[in-house]
Structure formats: structure tokens, C-alpha cells
Amino acid sequence: MTTESTASHSHSSPDDGEVVSHIASTRRHVIVLLGLLMFTALTVGAYNINLGDWNLAAAVIISTCKSALVVWFFMELKDDVAFNRVIFLGAVIFMGLFMAYTMNDTRYRNIVDAYNGGRIDPRTGELANGTAAGIVAQGGELGPLPTLPAGEADGEPAQE
Amino acid sequence: MSTDAHGNSKFLQHHYDTPAQQFGAAKLGMWLFLAQELLFFSGLFVAYGVYRSWYPDAWVVGSHLLDYRMGTANTCVLLLSSFTAVMAVRSAQTGNQKATGNFLLATIFLAGCFMVVKYFEYHHKFEVGYLPGQHFAPHGEGLVEIVAAARETGVNGVPFHLRTFFGLYFVMTGIHGLHVLVGMFVMGWMWNRNRKGEFSKRYSTPVEMTALYWHLVDIIWIFLFPLLYLID
Amino acid sequence: MNQSAQLPPQLSTFAPDVDWMYLFLFWVSVASFVAIVGVMVYFVFRYRRRPGVDAVPTGHGNTALEIAWTFLPLILLVFLFHEGFRVYVQESVAPQNTVDIHVRGMQWNWEFTHSNGVQEFNQAKIPVHTPVRMIMSSSDVLHSFYVPDFRIKRDVVPGMYSTLWFEATELSTPEHPVRVFCAEYCGAARGGTNGAEPNTNHSTMMADLHIIPQADYATFLREGGGPPAECTGAADDVSVCWGQHIYEQNGCRACHGVDGATQAPGPNWKGLFGHDVALEGGASVTADEAYIRQSILEPQAQIVHGFGNINMPPYHLRDQEIDAVIAYMRSLDQ
Amino acid sequence: MTVEAEAAIHADPHHIPADADYLTYERGWKSWLTTVDHKRIGVMYLISILLAFFAGGVFALILRTELLTPGRTIMEADTYNEMFTLHGAIMVFLFIIPSIPAAIGNFVLPIMLGAKDVAFPKLNLASLYIYWVGAIFTLVAITQGHIDTGWTFYTPYSTRADNSAIWMTIGVFILGFSSILTGLNFIATVHTMRGPGMHWRRLPLFIWGTYATAVIQVLATPVLAITLALLAMEKIVGVGVFDPALGGDPVLFQHFFWFYSHPAVYIMILPGMAIVNEVIATFSRRKIFGYMFIAMSSVALALLGFLVWGHHMFVSGQSEYATMVFSALTFLVAIPSGVKIFNWLATLYQGSISLESPMLYSLAFIALFTIGGLTGLFLGTLSTDIHLHDTYFVVAHFHYVMVGGTVFGFLSGLHYWWPKITGRLYDERWARVAFSLVFIGFNVTFLSQFVLGSRGMPRRYYSYLDQFQPLHMTSSGGAYVLGVGFLVMAVMFAKSLKSGEKAGRNPWGSAGYEWQTSPRPHPHNFAEQPVFTRGPYDYHLASERELFTGTDAEWDTHVAKKAEA
Known part of the structure; x- marks a missing residue:
């Protein structure tokens, strides 16, 4: 093995990152933030309209988009x-x-x-055997709805 | 290279040859740490998925017992804090020491807001007895809310596994909250180092790493929010 | 495939299939081991370091060789999976008309409930040449129902049913019943019990399966279980004898002494019946028939003072059996 | 990364004289506790894990003594249960998992790379401290009593109120982070710290092995952490995720546990295989056959290790679909394992083989791992697994992998690098005596357990049927021989430390990079930055000077003699 000045191999390793990061513009950050807030509005909106079986899928897809924005731009995986x-x-x-x-x-x-x-x-x-005592006592997953004092139940929006 | 003429030696550790190498290592290490964090949370998501598929009634009713308005507010707060964190990084990279400090403070402030809202949410649940697992004992207003939620969702009874829902709710948001607290602490530390002028155009790695961590905390919440609060 | 000394007797219809696979794997393993280690030892000898003889430098490898030993073993592996899975499917899917027996695992006893409601503890009658399905769950921790002679095993889980089925191929004798082991670790009684005593820990949680003719089992299902044959004499004596039998067989003895002295882990039975007992929480009660009955069926309802942290499982004895236990308790004080 | 950022404001390295060595350059216990030198950290790990190994070994001998007779021999059943729990937990979490990566890996990995240190030296020291803290919690668990859950912590037994599983789980939780941080550090090191000329195709296979291990450490260990966190919360506040008494599912716990603990098997075995590569190349004087295939088989094992965890649960009550998929995938693991063994044999072919003790351990590794792997086929095949699951057959199988594999690999590495770590040689004759005792003792102990298992002896049994006694006594006898073997080895190493002959820089005549630095390496590993111009196994390219086995003084005489001639 030979030796040589250590300075000459400063980029010998293919994984060396760049010291000078890609500095993204404020404008881009603002746009990403607005996008994120928009998606949040969308997911809350989707909650208020019933999509049936698609509720979970919608929530997960929107969340995935949001986190993709965060990862790609805020965390700069884009330039990594x-x-x-x-x-x-x-x-x-x-x-x-x-x-x-x-x-x-x-x-x-x-x-x-x-x-x-x-x-x-x-x-x-x-x-x-060995099922939780509470489930055994109420004979299954659903227990009876509690009966409330008369005054309290009235105020509830009972109409479906 | 270890003692070059540009003053790099001030932050270049002895076992690295170049700042590029040091920065690359730090970033790689941080991403590995984040991968580790994701797998750590994955256990909670798996438990969530399994019990949600087994006990849909408990999940729907439980979700309606959470206040989605507070959840939405907190989501916005965290997104905003991610923005301020990324701006802190940008300021550090461009050498704007004052702005870096201010953005860090803003991020800490927003994180604090998040925790305050969280406190009110927790406080209410403790008061009405929506406690995890074996301590689950709703009473008073808690019962009223359950009846309302059951009616609203068409579930004809009180699901036993509501306690599991709240168990997971507290564990998931609790561990996430712990991460927020750790993030606040680390950003405070960064703020102090920035105040002492340790960062410059050439060297802002610690701020960048802190921001990466903070974004991950944000991402976890991005998933927690609809999964916990928004179930029909 | 014939019986091998490496394996227990083959007493179920699954056993020959499993053993065939075992022995096939055994000889494949022996052959592979001899080949690998043989080649290794030969090379070590043949190419031992000698002065003047240098190693031949490794070339660029041999891709064909690498691909060969990557993919050739796959043939064997696919075969193993296929054969193993085939038998597994047979073991998983019980035939339509099985004789069902409910099994409850509890620290450290097995409770068998036949379709006529008769229960047996740590032993069970099984009809020969009949598909029998065990429907199992546990009232405390994990257990595993393991019958080596049948080559079957399945965990017994609290809060969940699990099943297995088998068909016994030979009758057993009373001296040599088919042994059931617990194969999932389930702990031990704390303190100075002799761990080798039956039903005190994981390793002694065993049961005997008595393989009887189909006709005998049918008779048993029709007529139910009564006092064991060895209990004879006057009605009272039979009752006491039966009660003692239940005490011995059901694992009561693991926790309850009958000498009037030991009070651990559960209350002693001597001097108990008809006396006043202080309860947890300050109240007291007379240990009459109603109280004993409740304590067997719902042990957690009224707990004797000082035993609050003992978690006795409920025992679903039939009325006659409870009467017999009470008769036995009474006899202790005479 | 915040930890190393703290270190960012560092002055230039002090000038360190070229003849300094890492052990004596700084002195005093303070210099050890505050060191960031990966070699010193490796040595401290080594001492720690050897202590853990000793403790775990003592528990093993106690177990084997109890099992001499069917009933009570020396202790009660509940004590016995605590003993096997401690044996398992200490051996797995405090010994095997950190053994090769954290102790030996820490020492040699950066040297092999031509780096001055690992990527995050302070984090490296932090890992060691975290390991110690975890160990302390484990000790607390022992003193609190009644940690009798088995090392697997299966619920609901572990969530019952009357055991101290809480301390143990917190301890293992902490140990997990030590492991994660070590893995993270190694990955970053391999990616960013390679010296000039050290490209991926020149990486020593030891590094490929530890690299693959590190990937598992980072991806699998956090799942163990969350599992144990949930278990702890179950015990403290009764969250009820795993406890059926609260509506949870105990089988789910097993999924969580084995998602970590099956890949953890590869955390244990891959580094052992990695050492065998180095040793076989050195003692055959030959480049490893099929270098890239071995390297990729390590990575393949690491990834496949994540796909097969359910084979621990074939009888657990999981769905038949899951069982089918897991069984099919399990067989795939045999492929890369086989590839390694065949390539090692091909390396021996036409080599120049000498049988010093490191080579003996590595060859024993091949034989024993072959048995461990082949018996794995019995357990992957569904029909036979149903019979053999949770019997002594399983106990014997995983001891052949963990001890016959990992521990023999570890011992091979320890003997191999001992001169580099201590700068001294050991007594080869006594090393061979120890090897013989360990090898014979091990096989007697565990071969008999295969037979016990296939005959239907379940594991974790305090007492057993009389018919099993002869085999149990044989097994215990083997365990005592094994114990004596380790004792002889300990004395031999102690003697070497005290009065061993001074080693040259390269006592085995290896072409490996780590042998090119001084006998006890310079604090920065190499006094001058090396540039790698050949692969680590290129014997035909290495100079006579590089392969010379004596000390520097002897080399000078050698050169002088040659000049005369």
C-alpha cells in the first residue's frame, strides 16, 4: 500500500454529499404550505361528506400526498x-x-x-374462555347504551 | 484538507477529510434515524389497523368522541410549524442569523400551541373518564357524549373496545406528543447555538438535521389526524 | 414408513405421513452433511500448507456454478414446502362429522368437556378410529395442546378458540394412556411447592387420553359419567370417594390442603365446611353448601380473607359432582 | 444529527506521533470513559459482553444441573423458570446481539475501511453507555425477582401483575437503542468513510456482513422497542393491546415480537458468517470464491429475514393463510445460506490451508451451521414443525445456529484479531485444547437434545418423564465439558495478556487491510492515510513486506539477510 497526501481524495467516495445545500426559494416553501393546508381542508371536507367504504382510502391517500409534499420539498429529498x-x-x-x-x-x-x-x-x-370479563358480562361487543337523566338526553341532536 | 485556509476546521471533526463528507454522513445518519422512527411508529399503526378491522363500531364511536375541530386546528398549527422550520433552515443556509433565531422561536411557539391544544383535549377525556384500557370508565358528560356519538353513527350500544380505541389513542398521540416535546427542546438548543453564532453559510448542518426530525414529527401527525379523528 | 427410534409411537392417522417427512429430511440432512463436511475435510487435508506449494489464486469465479447452487436446491425446497403443506392442510381441515370435545387450558390443568356435558380433568376418553376435534381455549395464559404420539400440537389461547383434530389408530391400556403435554410455557406456582408434583407448573401440566372402543364411547355419551368404578359401598361412601377422586383429578390438591395446616396457595379444606369464614373486605359468611357451590362455579364472588390475590379459575362441575366434593369436605372433619 | 453536531466545534486533531498505539496513547480510566476512539469502545464492549457471556453461561450450567434428574435436583420450579429466562435474555440481548458488531465490528470495521473512526464517534460512545444502562436495568430485574416470562415475554403471562417483567422490558428497550445506534453508525460509516481506493467491490466481506446486519438493526429493532413500550404500558396503565383480559389479542404480540426477533436471528448469524469469510481467506491464502455472491447473499439474508417471522407461529393460532405464506418464504432463506457454504468450500479448493485456532473455529462453524441449517428444514416444513415446535428439537436447532454459528464465529474472530487488539500472541497449543473441549462439549450437549425433541420432550420443562433421563444426563455432561473448555480458554487469554509474546503487525500473514497497521493500531488507525490499490484478499498482489508475519525488527533482519545473499 502506498500513501499520498490526503487532500487528493476528498471526493473519492461516491456518496459524498454537497456541502452547499440547494437553497430553495421562500416562494416554493409558501406554495408547499398552501398545498398542505388545502389538502387538510380536503380531508376534513371528505369527512363531512360520507364516502362509505372509501373514507379510509380517501384519508390515507390524502395523507400520503401531504407527507409526500413534506418529504419531497420540506425535507428536500428532491435534491438529496x-x-x-x-x-x-x-x-x-x-x-x-x-x-x-x-x-x-x-x-x-x-x-x-x-x-x-x-x-x-x-x-x-x-x-x-379467557375473554375479557367486561365482554362476558355484557354478552358481546356491544353493551347497552346508558340511560341518561331525562334533562341531559334531550339536548342531543337525536334525529338521524 | 483537515486544516484548510477557509476556516473549515472550526467545525470539521478530526476523522473527516472534507466538510462534504461530514455533511453527507450527518444527513445519511439522520435519514437512518428517521427510518428507525418510522418503524417505531409502525407498530402502533399495525395495532391500529388490526383492531380497527376487528372492531369497526368501537372505532367509529371513538372517533366521534374526539373533537375533530381541535384536531384540524392542531394539524394546521403543525403544518405551519413545518413551514417555519424549513424557513429557519433557509435562513441559516443564507447566513441570516437573526431570521434563523426568529423562525426557530416561531417553530417552538407553534409546537407549544400544539401541546396546549393537546392538553385541553387530554384534560377533557380524563374528566369524563375516557381513559385507556382497564381504566376506561366514562361518567357524567362522557356518557352523554357516547350516547350522542352512538346515535350519530348508528351503533346500537356501547362498544366494549372503545377502551382499546382510547388506549391506542393515548399511546399514539402520547408518543407523538413526546416527540414534539423533544423537538421543542432540541430547537431551543439550536436557538441558543444560533444566538452564539455557531452557524453560518458554510455550516448549518445541526439546524437542517433538527428540521428533518421536525418534519417527520409532522408527517406522523398527518397520518394520525384522519386515522383517529375522521372516521365515519 | 416404519416406526423409527427417533420418534414416539405412531398412534394417529397423521403420524405415518409426518414420520415419512421427518425421516426423508433426516436422510437428506445426513447425506448433505456428510457431503459438505466430507469435502471440507478432504480439501483441508489435500491442500494443507506445505513448503514450496502456494495457493492457486482464485480466478474470477464461476457464474454457472454459482447459479447452479443457487437454483438447484430450490427443487428440494419446493418439494418440502409442498409435502409439508399438504399434510398441514389435512391437519387443519377437520372432516364434517367429528366428535367434538371442548378443552379448557388453565394453569396447570386440562379440562375436557364431552358433548354430553360430562367433564373430565387431566384425562379424557377418546373413541378409537374416529375423527375427534378438540375445540380449545384457555382461561388464563397461553398453553399448547401437544400429543407427541399423534404428532399434533396447537396453542390454546385465552379469548380465542383454536382447534385441532386427529384420529387415533390404536386402543390404549390404562397403564399406558396417550400423553398430552403443555408445549407453551405457562409458568409455575410460586414458593415451596415441589415442582415435580402433578399440576403445579408448566412441566407437570399433562393429561392422559384413554383411547376406548367406539361402542364404549357411545355408551359413555349416552349414560354420562358417574363415580369411578373403584368407589363402592354405601351411597355416602361412594360420594366421599367420588369427591376425593375429583379433588385429586381436578387439580384442587395443587392449591387446597386437606390436613388442616397448609394455607397456601388456597384455603385448607379441613375444618372449613359449616364454619364461619372471614371474607376479603371484612364481611363473613358460613361455609355452607351454597357458599361452596358458588366458590367452585364463581371463585371470585366471595373471596376468603387473605387470598385476594389468588386467581382461582371457575370449575364447571355438575351438581352431583359438587355434592360429592361437599361430601368429601365433610368427611375430612369426621 | 445533533450528537455529532455538538462535536462540530472541534479544534484540529492534536498531532499524534506515528509510533503511538491506541491502548497506551492516553492513560487512566477517565481517558477510557470519555474516549471516542472506536477501538477503545470496541474493547470496552468486548469486556462487557464477555461478562454477560459468563453470567449467561453460569445460568446455563445451573439449568443443566437441575435437569440431571426428572424431579427436583437443586431448585424449585419457579426458580428454574427464572433461571432459563435470565439465561435466554442475557445471552440474546446482552451477549449475542452486541457481540460481533459492537465489540469486534467496532474495533476492525473502520480500520478495514481505512477510516480514522466511525462516522459518529460520540454516538458510538453513547451506544456503549446506553448498553450499560440497559444492563443495569436487567440487573435490577434480577434483584426484583420473578422475572420468569422466558426471553420472549409472551403475553398474557408477562402482563400478569406478579413478575418483574417491567424492569426487564425497560432494560431490553434501552439495549435496543444501543443496537439501533450502532447499526446506524456503521451504515453511515461504510457509506461515507471509505478510504481512498476502497470502492464497494473491494470491501472486505466482514464489512458486507456487518453492513447487512446494520440494516436489520435499524429497521427491525425499533419494532421491538414499540412492542416492549406497549407491553410496559400494558403493565403500568393497562392499555390492553395484547392482554385478552382487557380485550387485546395475545397472538398479535407474537407478530410484533417476531417481526423483530426473527430478523434478530440474522443480526446474530450474519456477523458470524462475516468473520468466517475473513478467516477462511487468510488461512487458505486465497481470495474468497464468489466474492460478489457472498456479499449479496448477506444482503439477501438481511432482507429475507423480514419475510419469514411467522414460522415461529405455525401453531400459535394464526390464520392458515399466514402460515402457508410464511412457510413458503421460509425455505427461501436456505438459498443464500447454502450459497455461502458452497463458496467457502470452493475457497478451500487449491488453497494453502493451515489449521491455527481461528481456522479451526471457522471450519467448525461451517460444520455446525450446516447442522443448524439442515435442521431448520425440519422446522420450516409444516408437517414436521407441528410435531417439533416448542420441543428440545427447536432448542437444539437454534443453539446450533446461535452457538455453533455465532459463538464459534465470534471465537474465531476473537482468536484471529486478538494479536491486533492486544498486541500479543496466545499459546496456540492451549487454544487447541480449549477448542477441542468446546467443540466436543457443544456437540454432546445439543445432539442429544435433537433426539429428546423428536421423541416429544417439550422445552422449558422443569421436570420430565423418566424415559428422557439418559439423554438429559448426556446433555448436562456435555455442558460441563463445554464449561471447562471456556475456562481453559479464559486462562489461556489471561496468560496471553500477562505474558504473551509480542505480536508482529501481521502474525497470520493475511492480505487483509487491518493487518497492515502497527500491531496495536495507531489512535487514528494508520499513522498515514493508506491508499488501497488492491482487494483485501489479493494475495498475489500483496508485497512480501505486507504478508510478513514477524515483528518489524525481524523484518529488518530479514531484509538485511536477503541483501547479503
Whole structure:
């Protein structure tokens, strides 16, 4: 091995970042902020109009757009080295993997055998041993609605 | 290079050859840290997903017991704070020491607002007994709200797993809140270092890293908000 | 495939399939191990360092070779998955007309409930040559229902049902029943119990399956369970004997002494019946028939003072069985 | 990064004389506790994990003694349960996981890269402190008593009120962050600190292995952290996510736990494999065959490790679909493992093989890991797994991977780099005696456990049926031999420290980069920045000087003699 002046290899490493960051304009930041606020309005609006099964999808899609704005512009992944993008995307992929695999179990537990993985005896409706005492006491997931003192219930918007 | 003529040595650590190398390492390290943070939160999102799919009634009723107006306000506050954080970075990069300090202070202030709103939300839930898990015991106004929420959502009863919803609500927002507090503390520290003139056009890495962290805290909230507050 | 000394007796219809796979894997493993280590030892000897002989520099590798040993094993692996999964599917999907037995795991006992409502503790009658499905859940922590002779295992989870099924292929003798183990760690009683005693910890949570002829099981389902055959004599004696039998079999003895002295983990039975008992919270009650019945069926309703942190599970005994236990308790004081 | 930003305002490095070495350049315990030198941090890690290994080993011997007889031998059942919990938790969290990356990796990784230090030296020291804090919590858990949940902390047993799992979970939570920060540091180091000429295709395979490990550490460990945080909150405030008594699902806990703990198996084994690469190349005097395939197989293992966690849950009550997918994917793990073994064999071919103790441990690694891997097929195959799950077969299988694999790899590395760390040689004869005892003892201990398991002996059993006693006694006998082997090794190393012969810079004649610096490296690793002009295994390109095994003085004599001739 030979030695040489250390100065000559200052860019030997392909991952060296640039010291001088790309300085984005204030204008761009303001536009991004406005976009984010607009998406927030959109998601609250979507909440107030009922989309049925699409509610969750809408919420997640809008949130994904918002965070994409934040990551891409505010966090400047746009101008960052490729590997940092890989790290971020990798983390998101592994989150998805964790969620998908776990729910591949939890969603399909008592399908092959009506008992296996179920919480309720499909024949008798009896709850499995070791179920939370509260669920056993009220005989299932839903307990009775509490009866309120007369004066309090009146003020509620009961009409559907 | 380690002691060049441009005064870089002031912030260049001994084991790096160039500021570019040092900055690249810092940024890579920070992104790895953020990846770690995402996976940390992923557990909560998975638990959320599993129980939401199992107990939709509890989730819908629980969501209606949260005040989405407060949630919206807090979302806007956090988005704004992300903006001020990014402006603090920009000011630091352009060497505007005064503006950097002011933007940092603004970010801390907005984070404080977020925590204050959070405090009122928590306070109300504690008062009416919407406590996590085994301590869940709604009473008084809490019962009234549950009846209203159940009627509004067409759920004919009090779902047992409301306590799980509130368990996860407190854990998710609580851990997020802890991250906000840590962020406030770190930004205070940055403010102090900026005041002492430690940052310049050439060196603003710590401010940039702090902002990256802060944006991640914002992103987590961007997901928490609709998932917790806005369920029909 | 024949019986191997490495494996327990084959007593279920699954066992031959599982054992075939086991032995197939065993010989594949032996062959692979001998090949790999054989080559390694040969190279180490053949290319040992000697003066004047240098290593031949590694060339640029051999891509064909690399691809070969990356993809050839896949054939074996796909086969293993396929065969393993095939048997697993058989084990998972019970036939339509199984004999169902409910199983409850609890620290550290197994409770079996037959379709006629008769319960057995730490033992169960099983009809031979009949598909039997166990519908299981646990009242406290995780357990696992493991029958090595049947090659089956499934965790028993609180708050959730899990099932397994099997078909026994041979009758058992009373001396050599088919053994059930708990395979999921579930703790131990605290303090000075002798851990080797039955039903005091994870390792002693066992049950015996008695494989009986189908006709005998049918008779049992029709007529139900009564006092065991060894209890004879006058009606009272039979009752006391039955009660003692229940005490021994159901794991009561793990917590309740009958010598009047030990008070741990649960209250002693001697000198209990008909006496006043102080309760948690200050009240007191006479230990009469109603109280004993309640304490068996709903142990947490009225807890004896000093035992507030003991979490006794409910035992769903039938009326005659509870009467027998009370008769046994009474007999202790005579 | 805030931590290293703090260090940003640093003066120029002091001038350090070229003949300084990292152990003696600064003195006093203060200089150790405040050091940012990765080598010193590595040494402190080494001492810490060896203490943990000793403690875990003592617990193991206690367990094996109890199991000599079916009933009570020396302790009660609940004490026994605490003992195996402590054995597992200490060995996994305090020993194996930090062993190779944090101790040996810290020491050699930056030297191999030609870097002065890791990317974030202060963070590196912080990791060590965090490790110590975590260890203290673990000790507290022991003194608080009744930590008898097993190292897996399965709910709802662990959430019951009467155990001290809370201390242990907090301890492991903290240890997790130590591990995350180490991994983060290594990734950043490999990416940004490579010396001139050190491009990716020249990276020593040890670095590829630790790099892949670091990826898992960063991506998997946080999930353990949140799992334990939820468990702790379950115990403190009764959140009820995992406890069925509060409406939670205990099987969900197992998903959370194994999402970390299965990849953690690769945190443990990949660094062991990484060491074997270095040792086999050195003692065969030959470049590793299929370099890129081995490097990529490490990365593949790291990623595949995330896809297979459900094979720990085949009988847990998870859905049949999940079981099917996890079983199919599990078999894929065999491929990269096999690729490594075949390439190692191909490296031996036409080499010039010498059997010093590091090589013995590495060859033993290949044999034992082969057994560990092949028995893994029994557990990945669904039909046989149903029978073997949670029996001694599993215990034996993972000990063949963790001990036969990781620990043998660790010992191989420890013997291999011992002269670089301490600057001294050890007594090769005694090293071989220790190796023989460890190898024989290990195999006797765990081969008998395979048979126990396939015959139906469940694990974590305090007492057992009489028919199992002969095999249990054999296993315990093997454990005692194993213990004696470690004792001999400890004495041998102690003697080396006290009076061992001074080592040359390259006692094994390796072409590896870390052997080109002085016997005990300079505080900045190399007195002058090296420029890498060849690969780490290019024996035919290395100069005679680089491969010379003696001290510098001996080299001078050698050169003088040559000149005369």
C-alpha cells in the first residue's frame, strides 16, 4: 500500500454529499404550505361528506400526498442523494410489509375452521374462555347504551 | 484538507477529510434515524389497523368522541410549524442569523400551541373518564357524549373496545406528543447555538438535521389526524 | 414408513405421513452433511500448507456454478414446502362429522368437556378410529395442546378458540394412556411447592387420553359419567370417594390442603365446611353448601380473607359432582 | 444529527506521533470513559459482553444441573423458570446481539475501511453507555425477582401483575437503542468513510456482513422497542393491546415480537458468517470464491429475514393463510445460506490451508451451521414443525445456529484479531485444547437434545418423564465439558495478556487491510492515510513486506539477510 497526501481524495467516495445545500426559494416553501393546508381542508371536507367504504382510502391517500409534499420539498429529498431516498422508501415498504403480513393473519383467522381463531362459538354463541370479563358480562361487543337523566338526553341532536 | 485556509476546521471533526463528507454522513445518519422512527411508529399503526378491522363500531364511536375541530386546528398549527422550520433552515443556509433565531422561536411557539391544544383535549377525556384500557370508565358528560356519538353513527350500544380505541389513542398521540416535546427542546438548543453564532453559510448542518426530525414529527401527525379523528 | 427410534409411537392417522417427512429430511440432512463436511475435510487435508506449494489464486469465479447452487436446491425446497403443506392442510381441515370435545387450558390443568356435558380433568376418553376435534381455549395464559404420539400440537389461547383434530389408530391400556403435554410455557406456582408434583407448573401440566372402543364411547355419551368404578359401598361412601377422586383429578390438591395446616396457595379444606369464614373486605359468611357451590362455579364472588390475590379459575362441575366434593369436605372433619 | 453536531466545534486533531498505539496513547480510566476512539469502545464492549457471556453461561450450567434428574435436583420450579429466562435474555440481548458488531465490528470495521473512526464517534460512545444502562436495568430485574416470562415475554403471562417483567422490558428497550445506534453508525460509516481506493467491490466481506446486519438493526429493532413500550404500558396503565383480559389479542404480540426477533436471528448469524469469510481467506491464502455472491447473499439474508417471522407461529393460532405464506418464504432463506457454504468450500479448493485456532473455529462453524441449517428444514416444513415446535428439537436447532454459528464465529474472530487488539500472541497449543473441549462439549450437549425433541420432550420443562433421563444426563455432561473448555480458554487469554509474546503487525500473514497497521493500531488507525490499490484478499498482489508475519525488527533482519545473499 502506498500513501499520498490526503487532500487528493476528498471526493473519492461516491456518496459524498454537497456541502452547499440547494437553497430553495421562500416562494416554493409558501406554495408547499398552501398545498398542505388545502389538502387538510380536503380531508376534513371528505369527512363531512360520507364516502362509505372509501373514507379510509380517501384519508390515507390524502395523507400520503401531504407527507409526500413534506418529504419531497420540506425535507428536500428532491435534491438529496439517491441512497437517502432508498432509506426512506425502504422504511415505508417495511412498514407496509409489517402491516400486510400481520393482517393476512388477523383478517382470515376463522375461515378454514369456523372455530379456529374465532372468538365466539359459532353454534352456541358462547365466548371463548379467557375473554375479557367486561365482554362476558355484557354478552358481546356491544353493551347497552346508558340511560341518561331525562334533562341531559334531550339536548342531543337525536334525529338521524 | 483537515486544516484548510477557509476556516473549515472550526467545525470539521478530526476523522473527516472534507466538510462534504461530514455533511453527507450527518444527513445519511439522520435519514437512518428517521427510518428507525418510522418503524417505531409502525407498530402502533399495525395495532391500529388490526383492531380497527376487528372492531369497526368501537372505532367509529371513538372517533366521534374526539373533537375533530381541535384536531384540524392542531394539524394546521403543525403544518405551519413545518413551514417555519424549513424557513429557519433557509435562513441559516443564507447566513441570516437573526431570521434563523426568529423562525426557530416561531417553530417552538407553534409546537407549544400544539401541546396546549393537546392538553385541553387530554384534560377533557380524563374528566369524563375516557381513559385507556382497564381504566376506561366514562361518567357524567362522557356518557352523554357516547350516547350522542352512538346515535350519530348508528351503533346500537356501547362498544366494549372503545377502551382499546382510547388506549391506542393515548399511546399514539402520547408518543407523538413526546416527540414534539423533544423537538421543542432540541430547537431551543439550536436557538441558543444560533444566538452564539455557531452557524453560518458554510455550516448549518445541526439546524437542517433538527428540521428533518421536525418534519417527520409532522408527517406522523398527518397520518394520525384522519386515522383517529375522521372516521365515519 | 416404519416406526423409527427417533420418534414416539405412531398412534394417529397423521403420524405415518409426518414420520415419512421427518425421516426423508433426516436422510437428506445426513447425506448433505456428510457431503459438505466430507469435502471440507478432504480439501483441508489435500491442500494443507506445505513448503514450496502456494495457493492457486482464485480466478474470477464461476457464474454457472454459482447459479447452479443457487437454483438447484430450490427443487428440494419446493418439494418440502409442498409435502409439508399438504399434510398441514389435512391437519387443519377437520372432516364434517367429528366428535367434538371442548378443552379448557388453565394453569396447570386440562379440562375436557364431552358433548354430553360430562367433564373430565387431566384425562379424557377418546373413541378409537374416529375423527375427534378438540375445540380449545384457555382461561388464563397461553398453553399448547401437544400429543407427541399423534404428532399434533396447537396453542390454546385465552379469548380465542383454536382447534385441532386427529384420529387415533390404536386402543390404549390404562397403564399406558396417550400423553398430552403443555408445549407453551405457562409458568409455575410460586414458593415451596415441589415442582415435580402433578399440576403445579408448566412441566407437570399433562393429561392422559384413554383411547376406548367406539361402542364404549357411545355408551359413555349416552349414560354420562358417574363415580369411578373403584368407589363402592354405601351411597355416602361412594360420594366421599367420588369427591376425593375429583379433588385429586381436578387439580384442587395443587392449591387446597386437606390436613388442616397448609394455607397456601388456597384455603385448607379441613375444618372449613359449616364454619364461619372471614371474607376479603371484612364481611363473613358460613361455609355452607351454597357458599361452596358458588366458590367452585364463581371463585371470585366471595373471596376468603387473605387470598385476594389468588386467581382461582371457575370449575364447571355438575351438581352431583359438587355434592360429592361437599361430601368429601365433610368427611375430612369426621 | 445533533450528537455529532455538538462535536462540530472541534479544534484540529492534536498531532499524534506515528509510533503511538491506541491502548497506551492516553492513560487512566477517565481517558477510557470519555474516549471516542472506536477501538477503545470496541474493547470496552468486548469486556462487557464477555461478562454477560459468563453470567449467561453460569445460568446455563445451573439449568443443566437441575435437569440431571426428572424431579427436583437443586431448585424449585419457579426458580428454574427464572433461571432459563435470565439465561435466554442475557445471552440474546446482552451477549449475542452486541457481540460481533459492537465489540469486534467496532474495533476492525473502520480500520478495514481505512477510516480514522466511525462516522459518529460520540454516538458510538453513547451506544456503549446506553448498553450499560440497559444492563443495569436487567440487573435490577434480577434483584426484583420473578422475572420468569422466558426471553420472549409472551403475553398474557408477562402482563400478569406478579413478575418483574417491567424492569426487564425497560432494560431490553434501552439495549435496543444501543443496537439501533450502532447499526446506524456503521451504515453511515461504510457509506461515507471509505478510504481512498476502497470502492464497494473491494470491501472486505466482514464489512458486507456487518453492513447487512446494520440494516436489520435499524429497521427491525425499533419494532421491538414499540412492542416492549406497549407491553410496559400494558403493565403500568393497562392499555390492553395484547392482554385478552382487557380485550387485546395475545397472538398479535407474537407478530410484533417476531417481526423483530426473527430478523434478530440474522443480526446474530450474519456477523458470524462475516468473520468466517475473513478467516477462511487468510488461512487458505486465497481470495474468497464468489466474492460478489457472498456479499449479496448477506444482503439477501438481511432482507429475507423480514419475510419469514411467522414460522415461529405455525401453531400459535394464526390464520392458515399466514402460515402457508410464511412457510413458503421460509425455505427461501436456505438459498443464500447454502450459497455461502458452497463458496467457502470452493475457497478451500487449491488453497494453502493451515489449521491455527481461528481456522479451526471457522471450519467448525461451517460444520455446525450446516447442522443448524439442515435442521431448520425440519422446522420450516409444516408437517414436521407441528410435531417439533416448542420441543428440545427447536432448542437444539437454534443453539446450533446461535452457538455453533455465532459463538464459534465470534471465537474465531476473537482468536484471529486478538494479536491486533492486544498486541500479543496466545499459546496456540492451549487454544487447541480449549477448542477441542468446546467443540466436543457443544456437540454432546445439543445432539442429544435433537433426539429428546423428536421423541416429544417439550422445552422449558422443569421436570420430565423418566424415559428422557439418559439423554438429559448426556446433555448436562456435555455442558460441563463445554464449561471447562471456556475456562481453559479464559486462562489461556489471561496468560496471553500477562505474558504473551509480542505480536508482529501481521502474525497470520493475511492480505487483509487491518493487518497492515502497527500491531496495536495507531489512535487514528494508520499513522498515514493508506491508499488501497488492491482487494483485501489479493494475495498475489500483496508485497512480501505486507504478508510478513514477524515483528518489524525481524523484518529488518530479514531484509538485511536477503541483501547479503
